[in-house]
Amino acid sequence: MNFLKNFFAIFLICLVVTICGKMIFAFYLFPDITISQKLYAIFFGYKFDLATSATIAFVATLLEFNKKTMVLLASVLIIIIFGIQVADTMYFYDSGRHISYEIRDATNDASGLLSVAFSQHTWLFVCSILAITVIFILSFFTFNKTLNVEKFNKFYIFKKILIILISIFFIRGMFQHIPLNPWQSSKITDPNLSLISLNGAYNLIYTNLKTKNELKQTKKYITEDENNSIKNLYGEIKDYKPMLNKAPNIVMFFLESWSGVHLKSYGGDFQTTPNFDSLLTKSIRPKAMIANGHRTTEGVFATLTSSQNPLGKSIAKTNLQNYEYETLIDLLKKYEKYSSVFFQGTNKDTSGTGALVQSLGFEKSYGKHNVSKKIFKENSWGVQDKDLYNFALEKLENMSQPFIIGLNGATTHDIVIPKEVELINFTNDEELNLKLNTFYYSDKWMYEFVEQVKKIYPNTIFVFLADHCGGGLPNSNFLNYMIPFAIYSEALEPKKIDSYISQRDIAPTLVDIVLGDYKKISPFFTGKSILRENNFFADYYHNGVLGVVKDNIAIEIIEDKMSCYDVSNFKEIPITCPKNSSFIANQIKSFTNVNQDLLFKGEIKEFAKYR
Incomplete structure (x- = not known):
């Protein structure tokens, strides 16, 4: 034996x-x-x-x-x-x-x-x-x-x-x-x-x-009257009014791991990003944004396609990346001949981000190995944001206008502070203090870059969002997806809405600002324009939990069970679910079923008929 x-x-x-x-x-x-x-x-x-x-x-x-x-x-x-x-x-x-x-x-x-x-x-x-x-x-x-x-x-x-x-x-x-x-x-x-x-x-x-490299669709939710349920998510939309006379340059900051929890404007305890907070008051912005994933590739995909990711996963390096997507970048090239480049502070092959952004429309992609001139020593992941922004400025000189660039730094991907900069004392918790310092200096260098670009290219709008939240956050699904968002330009009138919105809402909003009526140009986007719509809803999926934030209430669904939270003050406070919670839960489950079906079939443009 x-x-x-x-x-x-x-x-x-x-x-x-x-x-x-x-x-x-x-x-x-x-x-x-x-x-x-x-x-x-x-x-x-x-x-x-x-x-x-x-x-x-x-x-x-x-x-x-x-x-x-x-x-x-x-x-x-x-x-x-x-x-x-x-x-x-x-x-x-x-x-x-x-x-x-x-x-x-x-x-x-x-x-x-x-x-x-x-x-x-x-x-x-x-x-x-x-x-x-x-x-x-x-x-x-x-x-x-x-x-x-x-x-x-x-x-x-x-x-x-x-x-x-x-x-x-x-x-x-x-x-x-x-x-x-x-x-x-x-x-x-x-x-x-x-x-x-x-x-x-x-x-x-x-x-x-x-x-292997083939993603499988997750089990569908049990729903009622899916088509009408989805249509009820999309109400009336105001008439389109042109906002700009000339196509602007666009700078998109995919601010690495900028969790709203660590920002004062979103309920944080410390003033870690004074420059961003100052720009926020001059911007078009919501209460806060909800990320559609937990990786850079997931945030980029949701932002550029206005679509859900496969639940809990990324399309990067999978069979889904082979499908054709008409993205925000594609539309900008098609209608206004935008040039485009994506800059990444880490290795551009990390998680397949470089290849993904190019498959989604960016003409070129650069990573840390392309940055030869450096002021600071690299951290564990890549170059400090200051060096990435200096590199981007050099490359902008050879780009035709209008241009759109994406920037995803590495400073806040780690807790390593360059020895050349002064350490700010936010808290006695050493590790947390280092993390907060990365936010402080990432914010400082981001603002310097904005001022430099404004001086050279005055006709530019700046889009600020986190690609996703970072680690070490409170044990809360909602707080693991709450991120900052703002669109800033001196040519745009500031506006604030008291709603949480989704990364899916960025593309329709930018199309409205830059190209024209998004309902005519890109009716297949699943997001809404922050400029002329209401009744916003933001979804997230975290380890089997499907969440939706609507009217300052977060509803989390596990199969047939619901939990509800008041998030009006950037916290997750448990409450008794409102009477309409089952109706909203059915809406988001229906929305998710259809989105996932179309995504796995390579037919996300067909969403136009569901709105």
């Missing part, structure tokens, strides 16, 4: 290690959840742990003809699984979701990732290295004593078939009629406990083996 002893020895050691990895995830990331709830969630997801352990045991015992090789392979695989879980914990801290397809880009910024892991998660990083060393040594010596060589004989095939059946039993989720899928963690009903119950290593392995 050595073959069973080999399998279950590896299986049990791996199971203990994966449960320890889940405990690190739970206790490091969710301090507000009680210990009993954490433990309940950890063991609620036992099927994911069993499946992971069975996979490792099966792979390792394939080499049971050679004991040394089997022992070494089993030990290495176990520390890899543990390492993935720790990396998943760090990634979740930044992105608010488990790592999945993003692992494919790890090699592009391996040094940056390690640097961030060490600088922002020092104790976790150091303790994990020690833990990996201890786990490897203990596993190696345990397996060396326990495991035995399995010789080939007349019973070998039957033994191996039995191991395959046992592995399949655990990998499929034991006694259930469907294969084990990460979404099954949501059966615990509480979204945070669901995240804890899901084994991060299993999620990574499953999503990368199952989907």
